[in-house]
Amino acid sequence: MSYIIASDLNQALQILRDSKGQARVIAGATDLFLQTLPAELVDLAGLYETTQLEETGGLLSIGSAVTHASAARSLLIRSQAAALAEACAMIGSPQVRNIGTIGGNVANAAPAADAAVALVALGAKAVITDIAGQTRVEAVEELYAGYNRSTIDSSSEIIGRLLFKSCAAGEGSAFMRFAPRRALALPLVNAAARVRVSGRRIEAVRLVAAPVKPAPTRLFETEALLQEVIPGPEIWPKVEEAAAAEVEVRGSMLRCSEQYRRHLVGTLAGRVLKEAYQRACAAEGGET
Amino acid sequence: MKKQTINFELNGELVEVHTEPSGSLLHLLRGQLGLLGTKEGCGEGECGACTVLLDSQPVNACLIPAAKIEGKQVQTIESLSNGDTIHPLQESFVEKGAVQCGFCTPGMVMSAYALLKVNQDPTPVEVKEAISGNLCRCSGYKQIEEAVLDAAEKIDQGSRED
Ligand code: FES
Ligand code: FES
Numbered sequence: 010m011s012y013i014i015a016s017d018l019n020q021a022l023q024i025l026r027d028s029k030g031q032a033r034v035i036a037g038a039t040d041l042f043l044q045t046l047p048a049e050l051v052d053l054a055g056l057y058e059t060t061q062l063e064e065t066g067g068l069l070s071i072g073s074a075v076t077h078a079s080a081a082r083s084l085l086i087r088s089q090a091a092a093l094a095e096a097c098a099m100i101g102s103p104q105v106r107n108i109g110t111i112g113g114n115v116a117n118a119a120p121a122a123d124a125a126v127a128l129v130a131l132g133a134k135a136v137i138t139d140i141a142g143q144t145r146v147e148a149v150e151e152l153y154a155g156y157n158r159s160t161i162d163s164s165s166e167i168i169g170r171l172l173f174k175s176c177a178a179g180e181g182s183a184f185m186r187f188a189p190r191r192a193l194a195l196p197l198v199n200a201a202a203r204v205r206v207s208g209r210r211i212e213a214v215r216l217v218a219a220p221v222k223p224a225p226t227r228l229f230e231t232e233a234l235l236q237e238v239i240p241g242p243e244i245w246p247k248v249e250e251a252a253a254a255e256v257e258v259r260g261s262m263l264r265c266s267e268q269y270r271r272h273l274v275g276t277l278a279g280r281v282l283k284e285a286y287q288r289a290c291a292a293e294g295g296e297t
Numbered sequence: 298m299k300k301q302t303i304n305f306e307l308n309g310e311l312v313e314v315h316t317e318p319s320g321s322l323l324h325l326l327r328g329q330l331g332l333l334g335t336k337e338g339c340g341e342g343e344c345g346a347c348t349v350l351l352d353s354q355p356v357n358a359c360l361i362p363a364a365k366i367e368g369k370q371v372q373t374i375e376s377l378s379n380g381d382t383i384h385p386l387q388e389s390f391v392e393k394g395a396v397q398c399g400f401c402t403p404g405m406v407m408s409a410y411a412l413l414k415v416n417q418d419p420t421p422v423e424v425k426e427a428i429s430g431n432l433c434r435c436s437g438y439k440q441i442e443e444a445v446l447d448a449a450e451k452i453d454q455g456s457r458e459d
Contacts, residue, residue, distance in 0.1 A: 012301060012318035012364035039360050043341050046319045052365060078354070102430025103408065105342055107354040108361065192429035193343055 014052045018059070018138070018169060024051050025165055026140045033163040036074045036110040039101070040117050054110065059169060064089065069175045073112025073135075073168040077124065078103070080111055089175035091288065092182035092201045092281075096127035099186055102193050112168040115149055118159035120220035121196050125149060127184045129225040130201035130217040133173040139166045146172070153224035179212075180205045181288025183281045187273050197265050198273040201225075202285040209290055210239045216282060218274045221256045230255045231278060240286060245279045252278030305366045308376035318364035323347045325363045326373060334374035334403050338432070345431030348404035349373045355411040355430070374403040377410065385455070386410055386448040395444035397435035405431045409445040417456075419449055 013032075015021035025032055032049035035041055036059070053059050059074035062083055069089055071080065080086050081098035093111075100106055100114070100123050114124040115135060129150045138144045149171070154160045161168065176182055186199035198218065205213040214232045219225045231252040238244065253275030260267035301318040304311065307330070316325055323340075326332045326349070338346035340359050347358040350372040377384040386406050389395070396402050405428055412419055412427035419427070424445045425438075433441065 011299075012362060014364070014367055038362060038365075039342060039357075042321070042360050042362060046362070050319065050362070050364075052362075054365070101342065102345065102357075103427065104345060104348055104355050104357045104430045105360070107351070107356050193432070 011048075012050045012052065014054075015056060017056055018053075018167065021051050021053055021056070021167060022138065022140050022142075025167075028164075030164045034167055035163075036113045037076065037108040038113070039105050039109045040113070040119075053112075053167065054108075059112070061170075062086070064175055067175055067177060069173055071111055071171045073115075073170055074110045075112075077101075077106035077109050077111065077114070080124070081106065090127075090131055090173070090182060091176070092127040092130055092184040092203065092285070093124065095184040096123040096186075096199070096201065099123055099184075099188075099196075111171060115152060115171070116159050116161050116163065116168060118153050118157050118223070120153075120156055120223055121199055121225075122219075123184070123186060123196065123199055126199050126217055126219045126225040127182075127201045128171060128173070129227070130184070130203050130215050131173045131176075131182055132203065132215060133171045135161075135171055136169045137161060137166050138169055144169075150224045150227070153222075156223045158223070176203070176289075176292070179207055179289055179293045181285045181290075181292055183284035183288065185277050185281050185284070187277060198270055198277055200274065200277040200281045202278075202281040204235075204282065204285040204289045206286065206289040206293060209293075210237060211235045211286065212237070214282070216252070216278055218252065218256060218278055221258055221274070226256070228252050228255050228278060231282075235282065240283075245283055248282055249275040249279035301364055303364060303367050305368065306370040308372055314363075316363050318362060320363050321359050322349070322351075322361040322363055322366055322371070323358035326358060326371075332373050332375050336400055336403055338400065338404075343432070344401070344404075345408065345428075346401055346404045348407040348431060350407060350411055353411065353414060355408050357430075372407075374407055377406065384410070384448075385451040386413070386445065389444040389448035389451065390441070393440050393444035393447055395436060395440040397433075401431055401433040401435075405433065405441055409441075409448070412445070413449055413452060417449060417453060419446070421446065 033047045059072040077097040087094040182203040184201040186196035188194040188196045200218040203215045258270045336346040338344035
């Protein structure tokens with residue numbers, strides 16, 4: 010029966026090993042704390058390894074315990090991964106953002122977790138180490154076992170960091186959400202996009218919306234509409250229509266109807282794509 | 298969970314408590330340490346009434362497991378006044394009519410205090426952003442915003458006179 014603040018990743022893994030499945034890792038625990046906490050906890054929030062934010066060779070590495078507040082403030086993330094900075098700035102409230110972590114946002118596996126949606130659009134992969142010492146690298150969207158259920162076993166595995174290519178020249182990303190209020194509200198729909206252009210022509214595009222499925226969901230058909238296209242004003246209404254038609258969404262008594270959610274997916278998809286596209290064009294000259 | 302000993306800095310003084318590690322910081326402050334200035338509204342991170350500073354950052358004390366504060370600095374509303382004089386923020390809240398029932402006030406003041414620590418000359422938008430995690434059932438927020446801006450001015454004048 011204990012709560013241990015780990016001093017490094019190895020020690021955290023050792024505690025998990027010793028506890029034989031009893032102990033679980035936590036970071037910010039802003040969601041978990043409201044449920045019944047497991048009896049043995051290993052807190053990863055303050056580790057050096059999990060709170061680093063760096064770029065090497067065009068690859069951004071974000072420690073899993075980087076808080077939403079520090080990600081939203083980081084000049085590196087704002088310039089190289091705008092979608093993630095925008096998503097992190099909208100989560101919960103300032104108080105929650107000072108505690109909640111990016112890795113927690115992924116491992117908590119909520120279907121429309123803002124940071125996770127942005128990470129999937131950016132193409133992020135999680136670096137996960139288990140108690141046997143094995144490390145695997147998996148796409149964030151592959152880490153969902155069902156609604157609010159992660160494939161990550163927090164009694165034997167730890168997300169160390171999240172990795173993705175930073176937005177270089179000719180690339181842009183954006184995130185948007187629609188919620189009943191601007192703070193302290195869960196989104197009815199959120200969406201994020203990453204676009205790469207060459208001479209204003211779209212060369213690569215990733216569009217993600219949620220909540221559509223348990224995991225943040227790529228909208229492949231809508232992406233295909235923009236592939237190898239120099240978008241003119243006529244394309245955006247088509248994009249909205251395609252995105253709204255592509256998704257299978259659910260309505261809920263408490264939040265909004267299925268039709269409304271579908272409409273929101275279309276509208277937000279159009280807006281994030283346009284924004285990401287414009288940013289990509291603005292960054293074409295090499296300035297980001 | 299069995300009790301654990303936790304050492305931390307509370308309002309500038311080192312304290313050692315023996316407490317349930319997975320109890321909330323809010324209950325530790327109010328229940329065990331008798332600091333009743335920090336309020337419990339929702340108890341689940343939605344209202345900000347329990348806002349305290351953890352290593353200078355505003356957080357919801359109701360969402361923090363007590364054991365998390367080991368070795369850290371916690372600052373509560375009690376630290377803002379010495380019993381004789383009150384903080385300019387508290388003064389401005391009174392003068393501008395930013396306190397009605399007062400239940401949200403300690404949390405509001407702590408969020409504003411955290412803002413003024415890093416930004417002595419905030420814009421109205423920055424003030425709104427800083428208190429966006431604090432709900433007020435009574436005021437309509439306008440007077441609170443005015444009070445924070447007014448306090449920022451007072452503090453600025455005070456530092457120029459020094
Ligand atoms: S009591 Fe902590 S946020 Fe409401
Ligand atoms: S003054 Fe009553 S809740 Fe704010």
